[in-house]
Amino acid sequence: MYFSSLVETPTGIQRHDFARDAWTGPPEECLGWWKSRLPVPSQSKIRWAPDSVLLAYFEKLLVTQRWDVLNVLVLALARRRIMSVEYPTRQTSTADDPDASNELLLTVRGTGDTHRIPQVDFSSIDVVAIQAELDQHLFTDQVEDDPIEPEPSA
Numbered sequence: 001m002y003f004s005s006l007v008e009t010p011t012g013i014q015r016h017d018f019a020r021d022a023w024t025g026p027p028e029e030c031l032g033w034w035k036s037r038l039p040v041p042s043q044s045k046i047r048w049a050p051d052s053v054l055l056a057y058f059e060k061l062l063v064t065q066r067w068d069v070l071n072v073l074v075l076a077l078a079r080r081r082i083m084s085v086e087y088p089t090r091q092t093s094t095a096d097d098p099d100a101s102n103e104l105l106l107t108v109r110g111t112g113d114t115h116r117i118p119q120v121d122f123s124s125i126d127v128v129a130i131q132a133e134l135d136q137h138l139f140t141d142q143v144e145d146d147p148i149e150p151e152p153s154a
Contacts (some may be wrong), residue, residue: 005033006057006137013060015137016084031056033091036140046056046077051082057138058083067118073134074106083108088119146150 004022007030018028022101024034032053043139048054054077061070084144106115 001035001037003033003035004140006031006049006053008060008123012064013057013137034140041082047140048076048080048134049090049112050138051080054080062115062117066142068120069130069133070117071104071120071122071125072127073128076134081109 001020003018003020005018005026007014007016007027017148018050032049034049049057054073058070058073058077061073074085078085084107086107088103088105102119103116104119106117107113108115134146
């Protein structure tokens with residue numbers, strides 16, 4: 001068993017993994033954390049971190065304006081039904097906002113919060129590399145409904 005956390009650093013968001021006996025709690029500036037177990041070698045499906053961690057990661061990517069990564073992450077969040085996506089139509093553009101036809105309208109289902117992000121052309125980005133980056137930062141083998149065991153007393 002080990003613990004994982006996402007931490008914002010000057011070079012970007014980094015994942016840190018801790019052995020169970022080295023875990024003293026979430027580090028400073030932690031975006032989110034979760035408990036996991038080393039994957040079984042035969043396990044091929046990658047599960048992602050809990051929804052709250054995914055949404056914290058999403059919020060940080062909004063600040064850094066990594067639109068390519070956000071567009072790929074939004075697809076996963078929509079598939080998990082954490083977020084709904086309204087895709088633009090040709091009629092979306094208005095005289096007040098001519099760029100609205102290139103934006104996605106995102107709604108976080110649990111809170112109703114909305115965000116607009118530029119829609120990227122998936123043929124112009126390296127989706128496989130972005131997916132690998134997201135998997136590296138966010139994977140776990142823990143089923144989301146598994147309870148977190150209490151910390152052993154010192």
